[in-house]
Amino acid sequence: MRSNRRDFIKISSMGIGGAAVAAPAFNWAEGAIKADNKKPGAEYKRTSTYCEICFWKCAGWVYSNDEGHIWKIEGNADDPHCNGRLCPRGTGGVGMYNDTDRLKTPLIRKTKNGKQVFEEATWDEALDVVAENLKKIANEHGPECVALFTHGSGGKFFGDLLKATGSTNITAPSFAQCRGPRETAFLATYGEIIASPEFTDIRDTKCLVLIGSHLGENMHNGQVQEMSEAIDKGATIITVDPRYSTAASKSKHWLPIKPATDLALLLAWINVLITEEWYDKDYVERYTYGFDQLKNHVQSFTPEWAYGITTLAPEMIRETAKEMANASPAVIVHPGRHVTWYGDDTQRLRAVAILNALLGSWGRKGGFYSPEKKSLPSYPHPEFPKPKRTWRDAHPGKYNLALEVVSNDICDSTIPSPDRACNFKGWIVNGTNLISTLPDLNNTLEAIQNLEFMVVIDTMPMEITGYADVVLPECTYLERYDYCRTDQHREPNIALRMPAVEPKYNTKPSWWMVKKLASKMELDDFFPWKDVEELLDWQLNQVGSSLEEMKRLGVKKFPREYDDLYFFKNQEVEFNTNTGKIELYSTDLAAEGFDPMPVYTKHKEPPPGFYRLNYGRSPAHTFSRTANNPNLTDLVDENVLWVNPQVAKDWSLKNGQPIWLENQDGVKSKFPIKVRITERIRFDSVYMVHGFGHSNKKLSRAYGKGVSDSELITKVLLDPVMGGTGMRGNFVTFKLENPNEEEVMS
């Protein structure tokens, strides 16, 4: 066995005091200071931010004092993402700043006495190594052999740097590991992607259909707020989920579907709407293409047919179809967000898109509104060099309908293969722990071993940092500027993030790192601004605002420039598709050789003694990013394994019993997970929250807590349309004793 060029290195102790430990309960220490709670007062100023704990990016106000103490973070009342109310993660964002496990100073991988270690470095030293290596790769292999993985706001600056070198291989796992199939499917159908925040008009809907989307457990703030408003207004909620989710408990109809059969249900709903003539005839005639083909196509997909697949009673399928039709057009069959499940995900989301078209909900009040955004122009700079190659050249003809860079494809193309012109040689990783993010860990590690250079920019010693050549400690969002938020919404708006406090330790913002790197790489011309304040002020001036104004407002709304939120009655609409219509029959998919209309395919079922591994979200956490946040671990510090009582009985499992898991490929969980026996899950599957089971001891609160679903996801069901990684085709069995022989590497 060859030795690893790249051993996993623990982030070494950096001489800053140990983690604060909360005093134990009932500790009546002698001489303890007695005082009423001191309420912070006027000495606390407020500064604007938008949240970095998740992608919803709610705008808020940070209350801090001159000593660098942050009291609290509250939502900005003018912000349409949050309406003045942050979610628990945003409210607990202060924990990201206070976490004493943070990365504290730049680190460089060195070999000493045959052992690889991280050595603390100055910023100049660390950035020199980064600049040298990126230049070396560019000279020897071409700049396009460097890729950027990013899921953080600071990544935009690194994206600019990459483009300045001549590479456009900028990828976010939020596409191929998350919402990609949805975007490809809706683009094929409506000529438009959903993007973020979703323009679902939930507040005015009469019927909200959730398919595996567990709103309320995933705290997509604005949507959860609107769902609550819809409940108040008496909207019908229909939830399709093998698990009795929080959303299911709020629903008039819960459809406890057999896992992996959702597409059969969707086709049956389409069948019922057409057969019973419950679809919006005017809308379909005016706006859609391919209705006759669709009608023909779904003829045999009756509720009775679906019953045998989904285990859902035919009358239940008809009744819920009727509910949707009654609410039409104020009905939303929600496109979901994390939709990379079974590899036919684009086709499943196509069925969702088609269903919405039949119900006439697109462009209608209570369905999908038309969003707008206020874009800020780029600070003037010379045109970026045109890249000679892109990620697509590694696999010509593959994933033509992927509209963003496919992260797992970059990973695959990093592992050398003789049939490829381009192998990636360098990775820049910003704000995404690829060890937990990408499925098939061994593949990721093999790719990493083949890299010539990897720099990781993060705030925390996430597992990915252990494989880096250079680790750059980014300050948290509470300590830095970033580009303004310019996401779409009902009203176009922008939000400012500015530092509330000075960066702790020896950490820096990404804009600063990039500006320095650009200088070291002779790319100054592309970054002509003096500092980020000048950059932001210039951008804001172009839309009639200023940095000074934004510091005061936090969020600024602009009037809509174009059409109304909804279609006018009988409005002629040209959709951005090949036919100019909503394509029930997709000409794009047909041209690429895929099914132009969705076809149900049977997915593999768990072998005896195994259970389908389903995973989801906790409202207190975002991926693995928050797993060590002291405020949030105080709420939820580990994941548990949901097990049906009958299954628990078969295995003689007790509530709270720690067990280990082994998947279909013999991969065992590093750590145990506690059993939660609950009626809320089917007998054929188990469920856990994603993002736990951290193996880096430097994450002192997260280490060894629960199980990482990612490490058990070794079977990847690739979506041939857009390269998405279907992750719900993995099955696990229980190990009551620790199956791991040696202590895990930390």
Add this chain to the structure above:
Amino acid sequence: MRYAMAIDTKKCVGCADCVVACQTENNVPIGHCRDWIVENTAGTYPQLELEIRSERCNHCKNSPCVRCCPTGASHYSEGGIVLVTGDDCIGCGACIASCPYDARYPHPEGYVDKCTFCDHRVKNGQKPACVDVCPTHCMYFGDLDDPNSEVSNILKKRKYKRLIPEAGTDPQLYFLI
């Protein structure tokens, strides 16, 4: 004046934002909390019901904690808010034992602490931090003596229950069901 809170179990998703907002607003030390989430599941798959409640001190009209406090540290404040004066608390723990709702905890600085209905905010015309932060708007706070207050209105419109009424404490948290 009679402050009370109504919490809509039909809207609460149990995200615990109320818990975090309370902790930061009131500097509650990590590891402790003044409010918390309870989830109750009933039935068998797939005939199930789930009730989610955000719970805290019930600010009872007939509070055993006030009655049993030997120093008067636990007391009724304006609008019936039950408070603890830290300086008068000797940490005997009698109130903790007497509370049917387990709403009190020993603060590491040497006194018993609990929900104050954010009296410091209420005095300024604001609502408690938990009410203001809740993404589902599932909490209503106000004066029950005012028939037009938000909380009075919602209790007129909706069915509700109180927790452990048999304890006879006359709790002032109303759970909309």
